[in-house]
Amino acid sequence: MTDDKKLPLAGIRVLDFTWGGAGPFATKALADHGAEVIKVETNTHYDFPRTMGPYAGGIAGVNRSAYFTNRNSSKLSISINLKKPKAVELVKQLAATCDVVVNNFRAGVLEKLGLGYQKLAAGRTDLIFVGMPLQGSGGPQANFSGVGHTLNVLSGIYGVTGYPDGQLVGPGTNYPDHSVNPGHALVAILGALIHRRRTGLGQYVEVSQLESTMNLLGPNILAYSMDGVNPPPLGNWSRTAAPYGLFPCADDRFIAIAVSEDSHWAGLARVAADQPWAGNAGLATTAGRLAQAEELRKAVTDWTAGQDPQKLMSQLQEAGVPAGVVQNAADLVELDPQIRARETLITVDHAEMGPVIYNNIPFRLSETPGEIRSSPLIGEHNDKVFGEWLGVQPDEMQRLAEEGVFE
Amino acid sequence: MTSAPTLAPGALTGVRVIDLSDTNGVYATKMLVDLGADVIRVEPASGDPMRKVEPMVAATGESAFYAYMNAGKRAVALDLDTAQGRAMFADLVASAEIVVESARPGTLDAKGIGYSALSADHPALIWATVTPFGSDGPHADWQADDLVSQAMGGLLTLSGLPEREPLRLQGEQSSFMAGLHAASGTLIAYWNRMETGRGQHIDVSVQDCIAHTLESAIQVYSCNGVIRERQARSAEAGVGMFPCTDGEIFVYANIGMIASSWDNLVRWMRAEDIAGADALAEDKWRDLTFRRTDEARAQSAEVIRRLTETRGKYEIYEQLQQRHILSAPMSQIGDLFNNQQLKFLDWFSSRPVHGQQATWPGPAFRMSETPRRHPGEVPSHGAHDHEVLAPATNRAQQKEAAQ
Numbered sequence: 001m002t003d004d005k006k007l008p009l010a011g012i013r014v015l016d017f018t019w020g021g022a023g024p025f026a027t028k029a030l031a032d033h034g035a036e037v038i039k040v041e042t043n044t045h046y047d048f049p050r051t052m053g054p055y056a057g058g059i060a061g062v063n064r065s066a067y068f069t070n071r072n073s074s075k076l077s078i079s080i081n082l083k084k085p086k087a088v089e090l091v092k093q094l095a096a097t098c099d100v101v102v103n104n105f106r107a108g109v110l111e112k113l114g115l116g117y118q119k120l121a122a123g124r125t126d127l128i129f130v131g132m133p134l135q136g137s138g139g140p141q142a143n144f145s146g147v148g149h150t151l152n153v154l155s156g157i158y159g160v161t162g163y164p165d166g167q168l169v170g171p172g173t174n175y176p177d178h179s180v181n182p183g184h185a186l187v188a189i190l191g192a193l194i195h196r197r198r199t200g201l202g203q204y205v206e207v208s209q210l211e212s213t214m215n216l217l218g219p220n221i222l223a224y225s226m227d228g229v230n231p232p233p234l235g236n237w238s239r240t241a242a243p244y245g246l247f248p249c250a251d252d253r254f255i256a257i258a259v260s261e262d263s264h265w266a267g268l269a270r271v272a273a274d275q276p277w278a279g280n281a282g283l284a285t286t287a288g289r290l291a292q293a294e295e296l297r298k299a300v301t302d303w304t305a306g307q308d309p310q311k312l313m314s315q316l317q318e319a320g321v322p323a324g325v326v327q328n329a330a331d332l333v334e335l336d337p338q339i340r341a342r343e344t345l346i347t348v349d350h351a352e353m354g355p356v357i358y359n360n361i362p363f364r365l366s367e368t369p370g371e372i373r374s375s376p377l378i379g380e381h382n383d384k385v386f387g388e389w390l391g392v393q394p395d396e397m398q399r400l401a402e403e404g405v406f407e
Numbered sequence: 408m409t410s411a412p413t414l415a416p417g418a419l420t421g422v423r424v425i426d427l428s429d430t431n432g433v434y435a436t437k438m439l440v441d442l443g444a445d446v447i448r449v450e451p452a453s454g455d456p457m458r459k460v461e462p463m464v465a466a467t468g469e470s471a472f473y474a475y476m477n478a479g480k481r482a483v484a485l486d487l488d489t490a491q492g493r494a495m496f497a498d499l500v501a502s503a504e505i506v507v508e509s510a511r512p513g514t515l516d517a518k519g520i521g522y523s524a525l526s527a528d529h530p531a532l533i534w535a536t537v538t539p540f541g542s543d544g545p546h547a548d549w550q551a552d553d554l555v556s557q558a559m560g561g562l563l564t565l566s567g568l569p570e571r572e573p574l575r576l577q578g579e580q581s582s583f584m585a586g587l588h589a590a591s592g593t594l595i596a597y598w599n600r601m602e603t604g605r606g607q608h609i610d611v612s613v614q615d616c617i618a619h620t621l622e623s624a625i626q627v628y629s630c631n632g633v634i635r636e637r638q639a640r641s642a643e644a645g646v647g648m649f650p651c652t653d654g655e656i657f658v659y660a661n662i663g664m665i666a667s668s669w670d671n672l673v674r675w676m677r678a679e680d681i682a683g684a685d686a687l688a689e690d691k692w693r694d695l696t697f698r699r700t701d702e703a704r705a706q707s708a709e710v711i712r713r714l715t716e717t718r719g720k721y722e723i724y725e726q727l728q729q730r731h732i733l734s735a736p737m738s739q740i741g742d743l744f745n746n747q748q749l750k751f752l753d754w755f756s757s758r759p760v761h762g763q764q765a766t767w768p769g770p771a772f773r774m775s776e777t778p779r780r781h782p783g784e785v786p787s788h789g790a791h792d793h794e795v796l797a798p799a800t801n802r803a804q805q806k807e808a809a810q
Contacts, residue, residue, distance in 0.1 A: 191594065217740060
């Protein structure tokens with residue numbers, strides 16, 4: 001970070017109780033843009049991405065998980081055992097210096113510790129308090145548990161994601177944890193910060209992960225409410241375009257080809273000029289292609305099979321056809337020139353892990369860009385936060401450590 | 408808390424946004440609407456191509472995607488291929504704080520209405536560009552829709568069954584992934600503008616956003632050299648869809664992440680005297696390698712099925728959750744309206760679309776001071792031409808007369 005370019009969220013302090021997948025991905029964006037984000041951790045019960053790996057060099061360790069680092073870049077970490085009353089007191093003092101408090105515990109957990117919204121907002125009107133409970137803080141199922149995979153099913157995205165023959169599969173990942181729930185939380189936090197800047201008022205923000213995830217099905221929900229029909233699984237096909245879908249290439253790879261406009265077809269026909277179907281005038285229009293969609297699928301499949309997917313992709317794109325290899329992590333890390341040119345993946349040094357690959361920030365601000373800095377070791381910033389910021393003297397720090405407050 | 412209408416101002420009340428985005432960027436401007444911004448969607452004179460994006464509603468012939476994404480915006484029709492249309496667009500931008508667009512890189516600049524031209528006299532302007540591959544780099548001119556973006560971003564390869572082809576996530580998911588990142592960048596830029604008075608350009612590549620949504624696939628490769636691919640259904644004992652009397656229940660009793668679900672499930676099945684449950688308490692079931700074998704998966708599935716097949720999916724969902732076993736009832740779109748929790752929270756919102764009664768999803772987030780209203784009207788083609796463009800026309804004419 002250069003001195004003449006201050007990070008845009010400098011001066012904002014965030015007390016971050018989030019753990020696991022979704023919450024930390026929201027607060028890391030605040031940290032990457034300059035907010036002081038203090039991650040509240042404990043050695044008595046690790047944030048599970050710290051103990052899931054993958055680990056740097058394949059060597060397990062609480063400070064070696066790359067899953068953890070990618071979600072907690074640029075943050076500060078304190079380790080504290082909130083079962084000790086003195087620890088709760090210190091965190092309360094810390095909260096009083098923070099603009100934003102974020103958690104994704106089950107509803108009621110912070111309240112039981114005496115760190116709920118009512119307690120922390122007492123005596124001040126400017127606190128932004130953000131909860132990310134699974135299903136809201138009240139209601140008959142507020143105490144239910146879940147992870148991304150159960151949210152996939154509960155929210156309905158599993159129920160629309162399947163092959164055209166009806167076999168449902170759903171997302172292969174804890175999908176809502178990775179863009180949607182952190183994204184909605186981040187938008188809400190930034191909205192609340194802007195509101196506070198305009199009015200002086202903080203507020204209570206709740207991102208129910210179920211409500212957030214179900215917005216992914218918003219268009220389908222709206223359509224069902226008017227037509228009463230569950231959308232049949234579509235796989236990779238399209239009802240409005242052909243040829244459209246995934247096509248096999250050499251080495252068990254696939255290429256996506258999406259001919260949605262007549263100009264795309266013309267491009268495809270130029271690249272496949274030696275194929276009998278390429279010159280078929282009946283296929284020049286969408287209606288003509290849809291009428292022969294199945295025959296076209298077979299013909300294009302025969303044509304792509306055995307071809308080099310990267311080469312075919314370049315030929316098609318240069319001819320104006322939307323097409324892309326079904327890329328995997330190795331393609332992104334090693335091969336894709338666009339990923340390299342845009343520094344979509346960057347390497348940052350870590351005190352224990354050495355060089356670590358992070359996803360770079362996927363939105364680039366021209367004047368005040370964020371910056372990925374290393375994820376913290378557990379408890380790395382105890383002295384800074386409690387000593388420097390709260391003024392706890394070294395001998396007192398020592399005594400508290402012996403009492404297990406910083407476990 | 409409820410999502411009831413309120414008189415409180417939104418976070419972005421009074422902030423004007425010009426929306427020239429396609430499916431890649433439109434969820435960003437929807438987020439800005441939800442925060443209270445005045446979003447003006449500019450569509451071609453020939454009609455907004457988004458009005459044809461699936462799902463189409465049979466009853467009205469209208470796009471539910473368009474309705475969901477654009478409710479509460481105002482729509483104006485402008486022909487940016489004419490000098491008059493471009494002048495009016497420039498005038499609209501001059502009246503706005505934020506622009507979000509998805510034009511192919513360079514095309515707006517070529518027309519003289521890109522960021523560099525329109526920010527010259529308007530240094531506080533915030534301008535977000537959301538395109539499939541971003542504004543620079545060797546593939547900046549390449550084209551992609553949702554399918555191609557999910558392929559190139561690395562998400563598609565993670566879904567589907569190993570013996571079949573990879574599987575796209577349904578429902579234009581690229582829109583959501585990219586739109587949320589674009590909205591976040593735009594709001595950070597707006598925060599900075601409040602501090603400094605200066606605007607800036609925000610560049611968003613859909614591919615970058617999707618590559619940010621791969622769980623730990625990038626890290627598994629960079630740390631272990633392992634390329635993560637789509638996994639077998641129910642890849643681990645205790646995980647999978649199980650039959651009920653009226654559908655299916657998804658059980659996620661794995662041990663890698665939250666071991667207690669498996670322990671609680673086995674304890675419950677033993678208490679219920681389910682045949683074969685005792686064997687699942689043996690030590691070998693704590694070994695992930697064993698749990699992933701065909702033998703372990705088949706043996707445990709048979710036992711769990713005996714528990715689930717005699718009960719209804721909502722009944723067993725409650726019973727599993729009461730015992731802290733991760734689970735969810737299989738839900739197709741029509742089932743979502745029966746969700747007891749969402750009913751209790753009064754989450755859905757009934758508002759007609761073009762005269763047809765409709766039920767909308769509630770807000771993605773709830774804010775006590777700046778709550779989202781019910782979804783606004785869905786604008787028909789050029790619905791707000793007069794109220795938005797008449798002042799712009801006047802200003803454009805005055806400017807021309809003065810020159």
